[in-house]
Amino acid sequence: MADLTVAFTDATSADEADAVQLPLEVLHGLGEHLGPFAFEGAGAGTSGVFAGVVRPDNGAPLYLRAVPITATSGAEQRRAYLVAQRIARVGPGPFGEIYTAHYRLILHEHVAGRRVDLAPGSSDLPLVADYLRRSAVALTGDRVGEVGSIGGSLAAGGSWPLLAGLAYSNLDPREWDEINRLVTLDFAAMWLDGPCVVHARLHPGNMLVNAGSVMAVGWRAACFGPAWTDSALLVPHLVDAGHSPVAAEKWAVQHGELAQAGEEAVTALAVAVAGRALFRESRMYDGHDALTQIPPKAALEWMRHRLTARPRARRVRVTGGEW
Numbered sequence: 001m002a003d004l005t006v007a008f009t010d011a012t013s014a015d016e017a018d019a020v021q022l023p024l025e026v027l028h029g030l031g032e033h034l035g036p037f038a039f040e041g042a043g044a045g046t047s048g049v050f051a052g053v054v055r056p057d058n059g060a061p062l063y064l065r066a067v068p069i070t071a072t073s074g075a076e077q078r079r080a081y082l083v084a085q086r087i088a089r090v091g092p093g094p095f096g097e098i099y100t101a102h103y104r105l106i107l108h109e110h111v112a113g114r115r116v117d118l119a120p121g122s123s124d125l126p127l128v129a130d131y132l133r134r135s136a137v138a139l140t141g142d143r144v145g146e147v148g149s150i151g152g153s154l155a156a157g158g159s160w161p162l163l164a165g166l167a168y169s170n171l172d173p174r175e176w177d178e179i180n181r182l183v184t185l186d187f188a189a190m191w192l193d194g195p196c197v198v199h200a201r202l203h204p205g206n207m208l209v210n211a212g213s214v215m216a217v218g219w220r221a222a223c224f225g226p227a228w229t230d231s232a233l234l235v236p237h238l239v240d241a242g243h244s245p246v247a248a249e250k251w252a253v254q255h256g257e258l259a260q261a262g263e264e265a266v267t268a269l270a271v272a273v274a275g276r277a278l279f280r281e282s283r284m285y286d287g288h289d290a291l292t293q294i295p296p297k298a299a300l301e302w303m304r305h306r307l308t309a310r311p312r313a314r315r316v317r318v319t320g321g322e323w
Contacts, residue, residue, distance in 0.1 A: 022050055026066045028056060029100040039064075052108050061110035062095050063217070068101045073104055080106075082144045083197050083222055089138035089197075090131070091216050097148035111215050113208030118234075118241035124209055128234075130257030131207070131214040136227040136257045139197040143224055150200060150225035153194035160186040160275040169279070172300075178307065182271050192265065194226035202230050203237050203293040231256025232269050236277075239298035245305035267306040274303035 021284040023040060034056045041052035054100060067073070078096070084094045091111075098105040116124045157272050160182040163171060175182065199206070231252045238248035252258040260267065270283040277296035 005160035006117060016281070022052075022066065023103065024048065024101040026103050027106060029103070029250035030064070030100045031096050032061075034059065054107070061112075062107045063092060063108045063110045065220070065318050067106060069099070069102055069104050077104070079147050080220075085138055086141060086197050087219050087222060091134045091219055097319070111208055111210065111217050113215070115204045116207040116209055116214060118204060118243075119239050120242050121243075121246070124214070125251070125255075127209060127212065127214045128207065130250075131216065132231050132234075132256040134228065135199075135216070136196065140195055140227055141181055141197075143193075143195045147197075148223045150198050150223050150229050151190045152270045153200060153221065153223050154192070154276070155190040156185075158272065159279065163275060163279060167289055174304070181307070182275065185268040185271040186275055188264075189268040192225055192229070192269065194224060194229070196225060196227040196229070198225040198229045200225075200233065201227070202234050204241075207292070212273070225264070226261065228257035228261040228266075229258075231258045232261065232266055232275065233294075235270075236273065236294050236298040239297040239301050245302045246309075270299075270303045270306045274284055274299040 004021065022041065027039075030039075034054065036057040038055045039052055040055070041050065048068045050064070052064055054062045054064045056062070077285060088094065090111065092108040095107040095109060115126055116122075118125065118128070124144050160179065164179050164183060199219060200220055200221045200223055202216060207214050207216055234256065235245070235248045235258075239245055249258070273294055274296075275297040277294045281296040
């Protein structure tokens with residue numbers, strides 16, 4: 001029988017909730033396949049998901065996500081399998097899966113480490129830059145059709161069209177003045193696609209520093225997109241950490257892949273990200289998607305910078321999904 005030890009671990013995704021005991025069938029399933037073990041739980045997350053670190057007596061520690069089995073579990077398993085080996089080049093390697101009556105137990109290599117510090121002047125910034133360069137190369141390859149795109153992930157959340165249609169009373173007058181432009185750019189962002197596996201949720205809690213290197217964890221929102229997507233999505237987090245929008249974007253251009261992106265594409269993504277962050281802040285949507293951790297204030301600052309620093313495009317052009 002497992003020795004159940006409940007204690008938060010810094011190596012888990014920041015999206016998991018307070019610690020609670022694992023369901024009995026999960027404990028039995030792990031014990032049957034791994035033998036005696038201890039469990040350090042991050043607790044129950046969204047939709048009844050349990051997560052934490054499993055420490056077998058006779059083996060290396062593993063990171064566990066116990067996900068309730070649903071009608072879509074088979075499709076989710078296949079999509080995860082199709083990108084797992086590519087993710088393992090820069091993220092935790094897959095260990096295997098165990099099925100109980102009601103749960104799918106997903107086990108990965110456990111990554112120990114501390115959260116990155118994105119503040120200006122932080123010694124972690126060169127390590128994050130190195131990760132972005134490595135991941136852009138390691139994660140780019142053939143486009144797997146069964147796995148969704150970053151544009152599709154954007155389409156699934158809240159948006160400027162919804163904000164406008166719902167007449168969100170707290171919307172800043174600056175956004176109301178530009179609402180038609182914002183809606184147009186928002187729809188354009190939904191076409192974003194590409195041959196690179198995109199993490200889509202890079203934030204300080206999902207980037208861990210260990211032995212002078214950064215590894216990303218928390219890949220369950222992974223999708224396909226241009227190689228510069230994760231560098232762009234990191235900009236609001238840099239702003240939130242104290243960088244100005246100009247400095248954050250300059251850093252992403254110099255040290256990430258953002259230099260490879262078209263201006264219109266980056267502006268559209270910034271608009272889409274800010275719209276979804278605002279939609280969440282309005283409490284009209286509390287789901288769990290790729291953009292859960294985007295800070296609304298910082299996202300708005302980045303969007304306004306993009307809109308004011310660049311002239312209006314007469315049209316937004318999309319070619320083959322990647323701009």
